[in-house]
Amino acid sequence: MKQKKREITIYDIASELNVSPSTVSRALKDHYSIGKEMIEAVKKLARERGYRPNHIAASLRKNKTNTIGVMISWINRPFISSMISGIEEEASNAGCNVIISQSHDSFEQEIANARALYNSRIGGLIVSLAMETRKYNHFSTFLDNDIPVVFVDRVSDDLNCDKVVIDNFAAGLMATNHLIEQGCKRIAHFGGAQHRSIYKQRAMGYLEALRRHNIEIDESLVLSGEMLSPEEGHRMTEHLLSLPNPPDAIFSANDTAAVSAIQYAKHHGIKIPQKLAVMGFNNDPVSLIIDPPLSTVSHPAVDMGKIAARQVLKHRDHKDIITSETITLKTELIVRESTMKRKR
Amino acid sequence: MKQKKREITIYDIASELNVSPSTVSRALKDHYSIGKEMIEAVKKLARERGYRPNHIAASLRKNKTNTIGVMISWINRPFISSMISGIEEEASNAGCNVIISQSHDSFEQEIANARALYNSRIGGLIVSLAMETRKYNHFSTFLDNDIPVVFVDRVSDDLNCDKVVIDNFAAGLMATNHLIEQGCKRIAHFGGAQHRSIYKQRAMGYLEALRRHNIEIDESLVLSGEMLSPEEGHRMTEHLLSLPNPPDAIFSANDTAAVSAIQYAKHHGIKIPQKLAVMGFNNDPVSLIIDPPLSTVSHPAVDMGKIAARQVLKHRDHKDIITSETITLKTELIVRESTMKRKR
DNA sequence: TATATTTACGCAATCGGTTGCGCTCGAAGA
DNA sequence: TCTTCGAGCGCAACCGATTGCGTAAATATA
Numbered sequence: 073m074k075q076k077k078r079e080i081t082i083y084d085i086a087s088e089l090n091v092s093p094s095t096v097s098r099a100l101k102d103h104y105s106i107g108k109e110m111i112e113a114v115k116k117l118a119r120e121r122g123y124r125p126n127h128i129a130a131s132l133r134k135n136k137t138n139t140i141g142v143m144i145s146w147i148n149r150p151f152i153s154s155m156i157s158g159i160e161e162e163a164s165n166a167g168c169n170v171i172i173s174q175s176h177d178s179f180e181q182e183i184a185n186a187r188a189l190y191n192s193r194i195g196g197l198i199v200s201l202a203m204e205t206r207k208y209n210h211f212s213t214f215l216d217n218d219i220p221v222v223f224v225d226r227v228s229d230d231l232n233c234d235k236v237v238i239d240n241f242a243a244g245l246m247a248t249n250h251l252i253e254q255g256c257k258r259i260a261h262f263g264g265a266q267h268r269s270i271y272k273q274r275a276m277g278y279l280e281a282l283r284r285h286n287i288e289i290d291e292s293l294v295l296s297g298e299m300l301s302p303e304e305g306h307r308m309t310e311h312l313l314s315l316p317n318p319p320d321a322i323f324s325a326n327d328t329a330a331v332s333a334i335q336y337a338k339h340h341g342i343k344i345p346q347k348l349a350v351m352g353f354n355n356d357p358v359s360l361i362i363d364p365p366l367s368t369v370s371h372p373a374v375d376m377g378k379i380a381a382r383q384v385l386k387h388r389d390h391k392d393i394i395t396s397e398t399i400t401l402k403t404e405l406i407v408r409e410s411t412m413k414r415k416r
Numbered sequence: 417m418k419q420k421k422r423e424i425t426i427y428d429i430a431s432e433l434n435v436s437p438s439t440v441s442r443a444l445k446d447h448y449s450i451g452k453e454m455i456e457a458v459k460k461l462a463r464e465r466g467y468r469p470n471h472i473a474a475s476l477r478k479n480k481t482n483t484i485g486v487m488i489s490w491i492n493r494p495f496i497s498s499m500i501s502g503i504e505e506e507a508s509n510a511g512c513n514v515i516i517s518q519s520h521d522s523f524e525q526e527i528a529n530a531r532a533l534y535n536s537r538i539g540g541l542i543v544s545l546a547m548e549t550r551k552y553n554h555f556s557t558f559l560d561n562d563i564p565v566v567f568v569d570r571v572s573d574d575l576n577c578d579k580v581v582i583d584n585f586a587a588g589l590m591a592t593n594h595l596i597e598q599g600c601k602r603i604a605h606f607g608g609a610q611h612r613s614i615y616k617q618r619a620m621g622y623l624e625a626l627r628r629h630n631i632e633i634d635e636s637l638v639l640s641g642e643m644l645s646p647e648e649g650h651r652m653t654e655h656l657l658s659l660p661n662p663p664d665a666i667f668s669a670n671d672t673a674a675v676s677a678i679q680y681a682k683h684h685g686i687k688i689p690q691k692l693a694v695m696g697f698n699n700d701p702v703s704l705i706i707d708p709p710l711s712t713v714s715h716p717a718v719d720m721g722k723i724a725a726r727q728v729l730k731h732r733d734h735k736d737i738i739t740s741e742t743i744t745l746k747t748e749l750i751v752r753e754s755t756m757k758r759k760r
Numbered sequence: 761t762a763t764a765t766t767t768a769c770g771c772a773a774t775c776g777g778t779t780g781c782g783c784t785c786g787a788a789g790a
Numbered sequence: 791t792c793t794t795c796g797a798g799c800g801c802a803a804c805c806g807a808t809t810g811c812g813t814a815a816a817t818a819t820a
Contacts, residue, residue, distance in 0.1 A: 098808090126807070131775095147498075160491065169532075170516055338707075425775095
């Protein structure tokens with residue numbers, strides 16, 4: 073039984089109440105110039121008739137949708153999907169839709185996505201940059217048109233926007249300090265692409281920790297990959313363990329490469345953590361599955377998403393705010409067996 | 417430098433070419449009644465002026481958007497996020513947006529999401545059901561209004577719609593056969609909520625395999641959980657291993673519980689696979705990280721997403737098609753160490 | 761009582777495409 | 791030469807909500 077009955081519009085409600093559509097429109101959103109009783113009457117009838125607002129019409133008129141665009145590298149990564157989960161939850165509570173587009177870490181694709189989202193007239197944008205991206209002009213279109221843009225995690229210092237991040241420097245410092253406290257003397261680092269500030273800062277934190285403990289920095293132990301993929305982790309570990317004077321610890325800028333390191337080392341009979349302590353970053357699910365469990369730094373991924381969404385909504389609701397703030401969330405050092413050289 | 421220049425519309429193009437807006441509108445989409453030269457002229461000018469179509473206006477007129485809604489349980493699960501990745505890729509290539517909403521496996525939330533998406537005037541819907549869902553009326557609104565609905569993975573037999581699935585029965589059969597071939601005699605099963613057909617069918621496949629090999633079915637080995645969470649996997653394993661006559665193999669309907677089983681068993685000194693062979697389902701990333709690596713059944717998650725998106729787009733483009741087809745994709749048995757009792 | 765405010769609401773244009781129907785003109789057929 | 795027909799394009803009414811401006815009535819102020 074098809075029931076293609078026409079949708080109820082504010083016109084239907086207006087004529088039934090013998091008022092104008094504008095009054096209905098205003099009443100529905102508690103406009104100050106509409107009388108108390110009128111507002112009640114309109115809302116009551118709207119409810120009875122099953123009125124559902126046509127956001128598209130409103131969007132057309134206002135030339136802006138209540139949709140938040142999200143640009144990320146890959147959806148199917150633990151950190152990203154958790155973050156999106158947070159965004160979706162928060163946006164959904166505010167009556168906003170979330171539309172996703174992935175760059176696959178390609179700069180070209182990111183630009184194309186930005187154009188597409190702009191053409192979709194999104195009301196706000198949340199971005200975690202592609203690995204490749206080094207230029208940021210493709211975001212100016214949004215800023216010029218007062219569309220709030222919030223960057224999360226993979227941000228850029230060149231951009232003067234709202235940001236939701238963690239203190240990567242402090243986290244790198246903390247992680248490396250932990251390794252030092254465990255008695256590690258030669259600590260290697262798997263860094264990500266160094267133009268991406270999150271990786272740069274983790275590396276800086278690592279270096280700073282060594283410096284503070286007067287540990288000489290051996291450049292041959294400071295590696296930097298591109299994607300920190302399993303393959304890269306494998307290659308890097310192979311390389312390190314073949315050195316005449318191999319490291320006794322690795323601090324990897326992500327869990328993926330760290331897990332690869334553990335697998336490679338175990339395969340070659342190297343005891344973890346006795347011979348080689350391994351520390352990751354992200355607290356991905358795999359960090360709990362690998363044997364021994366991987367010490368790592370936890371990102372509050374879901375919260376970062378929620379907060380980013382809140383920032384977007386805040387700007388949407390208070391157009392007056394121009395300030396761009398950077399919100400820094402706490403990370404947590406999660407110590408597991410892969411770095412526990414000392415019993416406690 | 418703000419450049420809030422007004423957007424180019426078809427009216428601008430029309431007046432500049434001294435034709436009517438309708439002609440421009442038609443020319444831009446190669447309408448048959450528009451002359452070849454006119455089409456060229458319009459497109460050329462549109463390109464020059466940087467015209468970008470206002471989808472919102474079109475959506476308002478057509479009362480339908482080019483956005484595909486996706487209803488899933490949780491974004492941050494490997495299978496789901498991979499599927500979404502596929503959907504996004506395919507939709508994006510077709511110029512469609514993808515909006516996500518998660519039910520968190522709650523029936524109530526799923527209904528709310530359906531309403532919200534319907535109110536957003538989505539042009540198509542892709543659904544993977546919440547674990548709780550047992551009634552399906554909340555989808556009839558879409559069907560009644562000719563909005564294509566495609567179910568993926570977690571489908572229902574009660575629904576006469578397009579579906580993209582795998583053959584769960586065959587997969588369960590295949591997985592269990594493999595365990596039997598490895599010499600397992602007492603094979604337990606971790607099933608999911610049995611009203612969700614994917615889990616029911618996996619269980620059926622498992623039972624059928626036993627039957628075909630004349631293995632008596634021991635009801636005490638056939639467990640069914642709710643979510644197949646790590647905790648459930650833990651409890652179920654604990655229970656099984658405490659039986660007077662414990663199983664020598666477990667076929668879990670997902671990798672999460674299977675991994676828990678391995679962890680629990682290892683912790684209690686039970687050799688995998690010698691004493692207990694473990695088979696999972698999904699080929700989640702963790703299946704490769706756990707030691708020993710987990711044998712499992714692989715889902716073509718990304719492809720399922722792509723195909724689901726294609727189905728939606730097909731219906732959108734050819735309104736005439738009413739047939740509802742069920743597309744069944746191949747699964748693959750991935751044999752790893754966790755079930756290799758016999759050397760090959 | 762006359763004037764200034766406030767309160768409460770209506771008018772009508774607007775957002776940018778879409779589409780059914782109608783019109784024109786040149787070419788083909790009778 | 792007259793009719794028919796199709797190719798090619800214009801008219802104008804939508805789609806549903808928003809909003810600046812105007813106004814009438816009610817209330818406050820002088």
